[in-house]
Amino acid sequence: MPEHKDISPPELIKDRGSLHPINHMKESIMELLTSFGFEIIDGPEIETEEFNFDMLNIRKSHPARQMHDTFYVENKSNLLRTHTSPVQIRGMLEKKPPLAFISGGKVYRKDDDATHLPMFHQVEGIYVDENVSFAQLKDLIYKIINSLFGDDVELRFRPSYFPFTEPSAEVDILSKEGKWLEILGCGLVNPVVLENCNIDSNKYSGLAFGLGIERIAMLKHGVTDIREFYKSNLDFLRQFK
Amino acid sequence: MKIAYSHLVQHIDEKPSIEQLSSSLLQLGHEHEIEGNIFDMEFTPNRGDCLSVNGLLRDLAVIYTVELNQEIYKGKLDKLVMDFENLSQDICPKISFLKLEIDKVPDTYIGCLNKYFLDLDLKKNNFFTDISNYISYETGQPTHCYDANKINGKILFQELDINQEFETLLDKKINLTKKNSVFLLNDEVINLAGVVGGKTTSCSSETKTVFVECAFFKPEAIIGKSVKYGIQSEASHKFERSVDPECHDMVMRRFISLVNEHTNIKDMSIIFNDFESNTAHKIPVNVKKISQIIGCNIKKDQYLSYLAKLGFAIDDDVITVPSFRSDIKTQNDLAEEVARSIGYDNIVKKDLSISKYKISNNYDIESKLRYFLIDQGFYEVINSPFVSSSSDMSIKVDNPLDSNREYLRTNITNSLLDNLIFNERRQKDSIKLFEISDIYISKNNAIIKIRKLSIIASGRAGHNYEDFPKKITTKSLTKTFNEALPNENFDFKVLNRGSLNSKLKNEIIGCEVDIDSFSSDVLNYKEVTKSPNDFIQYRPISDLPFSKRDLSFSIKDYTKCQLLEDYMMEFKDDLLKEVFIFDYFLNEKKSEIKIGFRFIFQSNKSTITEKEVNDIMSLIIDHTQTIEGIAIPGME
Numbered sequence: 001m002p003e004h005k006d007i008s009p010p011e012l013i014k015d016r017g018s019l020h021p022i023n024h025m026k027e028s029i030m031e032l033l034t035s036f037g038f039e040i041i042d043g044p045e046i047e048t049e050e051f052n053f054d055m056l057n058i059r060k061s062h063p064a065r066q067m068h069d070t071f072y073v074e075n076k077s078n079l080l081r082t083h084t085s086p087v088q089i090r091g092m093l094e095k096k097p098p099l100a101f102i103s104g105g106k107v108y109r110k111d112d113d114a115t116h117l118p119m120f121h122q123v124e125g126i127y128v129d130e131n132v133s134f135a136q137l138k139d140l141i142y143k144i145i146n147s148l149f150g151d152d153v154e155l156r157f158r159p160s161y162f163p164f165t166e167p168s169a170e171v172d173i174l175s176k177e178g179k180w181l182e183i184l185g186c187g188l189v190n191p192v193v194l195e196n197c198n199i200d201s202n203k204y205s206g207l208a209f210g211l212g213i214e215r216i217a218m219l220k221h222g223v224t225d226i227r228e229f230y231k232s233n234l235d236f237l238r239q240f241k
Numbered sequence: 242m243k244i245a246y247s248h249l250v251q252h253i254d255e256k257p258s259i260e261q262l263s264s265s266l267l268q269l270g271h272e273h274e275i276e277g278n279i280f281d282m283e284f285t286p287n288r289g290d291c292l293s294v295n296g297l298l299r300d301l302a303v304i305y306t307v308e309l310n311q312e313i314y315k316g317k318l319d320k321l322v323m324d325f326e327n328l329s330q331d332i333c334p335k336i337s338f339l340k341l342e343i344d345k346v347p348d349t350y351i352g353c354l355n356k357y358f359l360d361l362d363l364k365k366n367n368f369f370t371d372i373s374n375y376i377s378y379e380t381g382q383p384t385h386c387y388d389a390n391k392i393n394g395k396i397l398f399q400e401l402d403i404n405q406e407f408e409t410l411l412d413k414k415i416n417l418t419k420k421n422s423v424f425l426l427n428d429e430v431i432n433l434a435g436v437v438g439g440k441t442t443s444c445s446s447e448t449k450t451v452f453v454e455c456a457f458f459k460p461e462a463i464i465g466k467s468v469k470y471g472i473q474s475e476a477s478h479k480f481e482r483s484v485d486p487e488c489h490d491m492v493m494r495r496f497i498s499l500v501n502e503h504t505n506i507k508d509m510s511i512i513f514n515d516f517e518s519n520t521a522h523k524i525p526v527n528v529k530k531i532s533q534i535i536g537c538n539i540k541k542d543q544y545l546s547y548l549a550k551l552g553f554a555i556d557d558d559v560i561t562v563p564s565f566r567s568d569i570k571t572q573n574d575l576a577e578e579v580a581r582s583i584g585y586d587n588i589v590k591k592d593l594s595i596s597k598y599k600i601s602n603n604y605d606i607e608s609k610l611r612y613f614l615i616d617q618g619f620y621e622v623i624n625s626p627f628v629s630s631s632s633d634m635s636i637k638v639d640n641p642l643d644s645n646r647e648y649l650r651t652n653i654t655n656s657l658l659d660n661l662i663f664n665e666r667r668q669k670d671s672i673k674l675f676e677i678s679d680i681y682i683s684k685n686n687a688i689i690k691i692r693k694l695s696i697i698a699s700g701r702a703g704h705n706y707e708d709f710p711k712k713i714t715t716k717s718l719t720k721t722f723n724e725a726l727p728n729e730n731f732d733f734k735v736l737n738r739g740s741l742n743s744k745l746k747n748e749i750i751g752c753e754v755d756i757d758s759f760s761s762d763v764l765n766y767k768e769v770t771k772s773p774n775d776f777i778q779y780r781p782i783s784d785l786p787f788s789k790r791d792l793s794f795s796i797k798d799y800t801k802c803q804l805l806e807d808y809m810m811e812f813k814d815d816l817l818k819e820v821f822i823f824d825y826f827l828n829e830k831k832s833e834i835k836i837g838f839r840f841i842f843q844s845n846k847s848t849i850t851e852k853e854v855n856d857i858m859s860l861i862i863d864h865t866q867t868i869e870g871i872a873i874p875g876m877e
Contacts, residue, residue, distance in 0.1 A: 135536025
């Protein structure tokens with residue numbers, strides 16, 4: 001029989017916590033994009049109509065501006081940003097091209113049901129240089145999606161509409177069940193937006209893309225109810241170590 | 242919008258199958274679901290021109306040979322003398338009226354009108370309204386029919402501030418308030434422009450004389466009205482996305498033709514009111530620019546051929562945009578037309594390389610803090626900023642979702658307290674949470690952003706035999722944090738449990754710190770935990786109560802300790818959620834190890850029963866009884 005000095009106590013398993021799965025996903029995407037050369041920039045969640053809509057070519061009559069879609073604060077003097085695009089506007093006003101920015105964070109829309117929440121997360125990117133083309137945008141999107149979902153994933157580009165990009169596209173991936181799932185929106189920066197930011201649209205062009213973090217996290221982790229992310233239930237959070 | 246496959250394919254020479262047509266629609270950017278033989282279309286908001294059979298066929302013409310061969314009345318039309326005045330010509334720059342008188346209201350429908358109701362399984366209304374609805378489906382232009390015998394005075398169109406009850410032709414009473422574009426008859430609203438007509442002048446199954454109104458309203462005047470008044474209106478959906486301002490003659494003549502197909506027209510006359518001259522938008526041909534935008538070499542012939550098929554006119558290297566494409570303004574818009582025609586998936590990708598930038602310092606500090614906290618057993622949470630209570634510095638949401646979410650939070654700690662109570666109610670005995678977030682406050686009429694870290698902890702120090710007996714205290718947290726990050730001030734405090742509606746007595750320890758107050762020394766911290774490389778497949782969690790059991794052993798044969806530990810830690814059962822060693826003691830005098838295991842059971846389906854737990858525990862105990870040299874005190 002061994003002496004007590006030969007006995008080692010059981011391994012002391014220290015409790016470790018975990019990053020929130022949404023922030024983990026956001027961090028993974030930001031890390032991937034910085035490895036491509038994008039610079040991280042940040043901006044406020046409380047924005048002006050000018051930066052959230054006007055500068056992005058979203059006309060005064062656009063439905064998104066209405067009280068049933070956008071949260072306004074302090075007697076309509078400001079709003080809760082509905083996307084992270086205003087951060088890119090601020091970035092373009094500060095720096096001259098060539099430029100490559102990404103911004104990630106919380107955005108707000110007036111939705112509240114099983115598939116939509118009034119607060120969710122986006123990562124958006126923009127690249128402005130001479131002769132940026134749709135074919136290059138496709139290359140970047142393939143790199144992003146292949147990094148997230150593997151090289152074998154099948155994807156398709158569909159024409160879409162965003163006031164701040166033209167041409168615009170939505171990108172779907174084919175799920176294991178054979179269903180096309182929308183993953184991100186992208187396009188070439190609308191020349192109007194470049195001009196709004198004092199960038200000569202005859203010389204420069206740009207590409208832009210935006211991903212909804214919750215949607216990707218739900219797909220990657222197999223979470224079916226978006227509300228689970230925000231209950232702060234330890235049984236849920238412990239699974240993402 | 243629902244469009245029948247047969248209504249499209251009858252105009253297409255190639256007769257594509259529904260699957261082929263579906264694929265072409267997606268290539269062109271028209272998302273849809275297929276329900277039997279019906280496409281349930283979801284158009285992007287810039288493509289109001291596609292909200293009809295003909296509109297969609299105009300787009301499909303870039304892929305297929307399309308023949309729009311619907312019959313239209315080609316005869317001469319008398320001028321209608323009508324008492325009408327347009328007092329808001331900026332909002333309605335074009336409006337036409339057609340007066341029709343028929344002999345007899347038809348009993349049945351034939352041809353495309355019949356197929357429309359049959360194929361789409363629609364409910365009929367009255368003859369003129371049914372034709373109006375069909376015309377909208379076929380051409381995209383909403384029209385409105387007034388029973389001419391109910392019009393006994395001058396019709397006025399005007400945008401005005403109004404406060405009047407209005408009964409729609411769908412028998413719904415609404416209170417019109419503030420600015421609205423309306424048609425008035427003797428000061429009474431008879432039509433909420435671009436949204437829905439009124440009851441008092443609507444057509445019935447008896448109507449034989451009708452005024453058909455065909456208008457172009459500026460989208461800005463219509464947007465939001467149907468939502469404001471809770472009216473589902475196909476007309477407003479189209480006007481909000483803009484209709485073709487130049488289609489009135491064709492639409493009215495098609496209307497006449499359809500009426501003619503069904504009954505004898507006794508009298509007809511028409512008036513077109515144009516208050517704005519037509520100015521077609523023109524863009525110079527620039528193939529080089531189009532090739533540069535798309536990123537591939539586009540041949541001029543190919544480019545112009547695509548545009549011609551889509552209805553654009555080309556003359557002397559100038560492209561004239563058709564009146565129905567109000568969305569086309571720039572070379573980028575034209576590039577999208579070409580890219581859609583080629584198919585986005587057929588555009589070959591081109592390598593993109595971007596020169597590298599450096600990650601900012603703040604991002605690093607936050608990241609380090611996160612990993613430091615995770616190493617200490619803390620879980621990151623994210624909370625909504627909307628709260629019910631306010632302080633002097635709170636920012637008020639003008640249009641909250643409800644009264645419980647009227648303000649933006651001015652601290653994170655209160656959210657974490659809610660999270661703590663949520664978990665305590667789920668029997669969690671060791672809770673450690675943190676959140677990093679921007680907080681917004683109002684001070685001297687300015688909005689100020691502060692980025693904060695908030696930490697909260699309560700209950701047992703941890704789930705291992707060293708931490709299990711210890712409670713989290715201000716002292717213990719301060720010590721741990723100071724040892725790891727000696728130059729940072731966390732200032733832990735005991736938080737008041739009084740207002741939390743909780744019977745537990747555990748101290749709640751917390752702190753809230755500005756991220757800016759951390760020094761770059763944080764960057765020197767060497768984290769232990771690494772992010773998972775792969776994404777974990779989530780297992781649905783249970784909100785049902787759990788049950789716990791403790792099992793302690795006395796071990797004389799030390800060699801069996803590892804054996805026992807391995808068995809316990811590797812034991813698997815669907816109902817066993819967690820197992821850990823909560824007690825370990827080596828009694829040298831007695832040459833004996835005491836070791837205690839805690840088992841936590843929970844079901845995803847129903848509240849776990851004593852029997853279910855006992856059955857699993859019996860299995861475990863029976864197995865351990867077979868190991869010599871170990872005993873369960875009290876069971877020898």
